[in-house]
Amino acid sequence: MNTKTTICGFIFFYLISFLMGEESITVEELLKAMDANLYAKSRVLTSKMIVHGRRSSRTIESRNWVVGVDKAFTEYLSPPREAGTKMLKDGDKLWTYSPQTDRVIQISGHMLRQSVMGSDMSYNDMMEDKPLTDLYKATIEGSKMIDGRKHWILFLDARVKGLSYPKRRAWVDAQYLLPMKEELYAKSGKLLKSTSMDGVKKVQGRWFPSRFIFKDALKRNSKGTEWVIDDIQFDVEIPNTRFSKAMLRK
Amino acid sequence: MITFLTKGLLRDRSRSLFPILVITLTVTLVVFAIGFMKGTMNSLLLDTAVILTGHEKIVTRAYNEESQLMPNDLALLNADQLIDDLNHEYPDFFWTPRISFAGLLDVPDENGETKSQGPVIAFGIDLFSENSRQAEIWELDRVLVEGTLPQNREDALISSKLADQLNLSVGESVTFIGSTMDNAFTTYNFNMSGTFNLRKGQTDKQMMLLDLSGARHALDMDNAASAILGFTHSLYYDDDAAVTLRTHYNNTKSDSLDIFSPFMLALRDGNQMGAMVDLSGAMMAIMGGIFLVVIMVVLWNMGLMNGLRRYGEVGLRLAMGESKGQVYRSMISEAVIIGFTGTVIGTGIGLALTYYVQENGIDYTKGMEALSSSSMVMPNIFYAQVTPDLYYIGFIPGVLATVLGTMLAGRAIYKREMAQLFKELET
Numbered sequence: 001m002n003t004k005t006t007i008c009g010f011i012f013f014y015l016i017s018f019l020m021g022e023e024s025i026t027v028e029e030l031l032k033a034m035d036a037n038l039y040a041k042s043r044v045l046t047s048k049m050i051v052h053g054r055r056s057s058r059t060i061e062s063r064n065w066v067v068g069v070d071k072a073f074t075e076y077l078s079p080p081r082e083a084g085t086k087m088l089k090d091g092d093k094l095w096t097y098s099p100q101t102d103r104v105i106q107i108s109g110h111m112l113r114q115s116v117m118g119s120d121m122s123y124n125d126m127m128e129d130k131p132l133t134d135l136y137k138a139t140i141e142g143s144k145m146i147d148g149r150k151h152w153i154l155f156l157d158a159r160v161k162g163l164s165y166p167k168r169r170a171w172v173d174a175q176y177l178l179p180m181k182e183e184l185y186a187k188s189g190k191l192l193k194s195t196s197m198d199g200v201k202k203v204q205g206r207w208f209p210s211r212f213i214f215k216d217a218l219k220r221n222s223k224g225t226e227w228v229i230d231d232i233q234f235d236v237e238i239p240n241t242r243f244s245k246a247m248l249r250k
Numbered sequence: 251m252i253t254f255l256t257k258g259l260l261r262d263r264s265r266s267l268f269p270i271l272v273i274t275l276t277v278t279l280v281v282f283a284i285g286f287m288k289g290t291m292n293s294l295l296l297d298t299a300v301i302l303t304g305h306e307k308i309v310t311r312a313y314n315e316e317s318q319l320m321p322n323d324l325a326l327l328n329a330d331q332l333i334d335d336l337n338h339e340y341p342d343f344f345w346t347p348r349i350s351f352a353g354l355l356d357v358p359d360e361n362g363e364t365k366s367q368g369p370v371i372a373f374g375i376d377l378f379s380e381n382s383r384q385a386e387i388w389e390l391d392r393v394l395v396e397g398t399l400p401q402n403r404e405d406a407l408i409s410s411k412l413a414d415q416l417n418l419s420v421g422e423s424v425t426f427i428g429s430t431m432d433n434a435f436t437t438y439n440f441n442m443s444g445t446f447n448l449r450k451g452q453t454d455k456q457m458m459l460l461d462l463s464g465a466r467h468a469l470d471m472d473n474a475a476s477a478i479l480g481f482t483h484s485l486y487y488d489d490d491a492a493v494t495l496r497t498h499y500n501n502t503k504s505d506s507l508d509i510f511s512p513f514m515l516a517l518r519d520g521n522q523m524g525a526m527v528d529l530s531g532a533m534m535a536i537m538g539g540i541f542l543v544v545i546m547v548v549l550w551n552m553g554l555m556n557g558l559r560r561y562g563e564v565g566l567r568l569a570m571g572e573s574k575g576q577v578y579r580s581m582i583s584e585a586v587i588i589g590f591t592g593t594v595i596g597t598g599i600g601l602a603l604t605y606y607v608q609e610n611g612i613d614y615t616k617g618m619e620a621l622s623s624s625s626m627v628m629p630n631i632f633y634a635q636v637t638p639d640l641y642y643i644g645f646i647p648g649v650l651a652t653v654l655g656t657m658l659a660g661r662a663i664y665k666r667e668m669a670q671l672f673k674e675l676e677t
Contacts, residue, residue: 118435
């Protein structure tokens, strides 16, 4: 009788799942799958940031070396005014070097949440990389079809203090397992930023977008910033010297 | 008749000298007091005008919406052409570009590492142009504490409070960290050529002044300006004229559908400045009105006393056959001559005195320094102001009050009984 009930239960569950068209995936599995795509121990990338200002748009090209959330080094390649400017992040400290002044200047930690080059991205958006599973506890709020593709709606709530976005809601593509659209919130629930991604392709066996779009909700009349990844390598061995202040002047 | 009366007044100084002196003195007082009050009120407004608003300010419509954020990405472009047009069309004002920006000032140690750092609010003002009056209106010669005025675009003046806070000395280099007009990150080295103290409380606590060319270079704002400020040549703020000009400009030159269209603001359109302008106008009217009434009462009384003092003389003239009307009219004519003469002299002296204080001011620096810890923005030299109304305001008490007093006193002439005259004259 018990075996019969169990079998019936399983059949009923799979039937319901089949009818609803939903696969059985736990929230932990979803987060892990997203991390497997987005997170790497280190990454080296060349990117273009297209800042859509209120008068004109600017394109800023840079090369980044990133290890986790603590270490990041950025060198700006163009336009000429920004070329040669370098930034080093080590923990909550940020140093910048500009060839015009030939100075290495430490910028206070709160600047890490400020806009990079007038864009809608913060230094943290650009320079941080840590697994979501370590930072957030998540719940699945449901699913939705967007452009004919199934997306899970995920709500993430910070499990550690001091995050730039203590709450976030993500629309995760069920096939790519990437947050194609996200809303990033303050602790109070105020919307701070919205992001989206596209141009997903396979890079080193993982799905990764080639373009992000950031929109700062606190900037009035913001037209958004595109972040186009031209080239990215994951889990590259980056020597520690890359994250030394001496590299800023080189 | 007038010649006859004038000669009489000149020959009998007991009748003319004292009244003319009193009228001269009171009219001088009226003219100077009103000129000084107007000048003082103007000084209060001028401080704000010089630092923030101008008598008129032109910005883009979008900049005006977010002006608290100093959004230089919304600055005016092609500013030089705009200023040429303004100078041509509105010659009653002189127009000057201004770049206002904020950021951090970083002071290096001997190894070029950050020694100290602090927030700064900087103003790029036109110091180097041939006909620029910026050094004059900022009174840079007077407020300079140490060092020299900027000589090139890399030079900057830093407020003595900020220099103390950052432990900076004249001649040291400081790095500005901020954003360009395109919101790009920028760093720029300035040489601290000197320090200044505006002596206006906390106003200049984080202030840096530099030439417009330096600001344009540092912020990539070629031929752009955060704002164009307009000042009257006399530096006297006429609210009605400013509001009329602002309305005319915005109706004819500004496109409400274009957020980058230039938009003019009168001084009163700034934060709470409208209330300040109205308040100063009301205070002027009340204080000036009370003062004028008091002076009129004094002169009225003098006219009255003058008439009564000549009781015996009037009696004698009536006894000799002059008609009451003739005596009355001659006394009023004398009052007009005395009032007019005293007023003209008093207005002349009052205007001269007002003009002197307009040009030189009265220095209250020491008294104001005691208030320097407060956040109140106060001028420390008070200037008077010669305005058109000072040329005629003295005639109200000088002529009108004197004549009215005499007219009142003269009514007694008609009450004199001819039969009683000789009896009165005997005593």
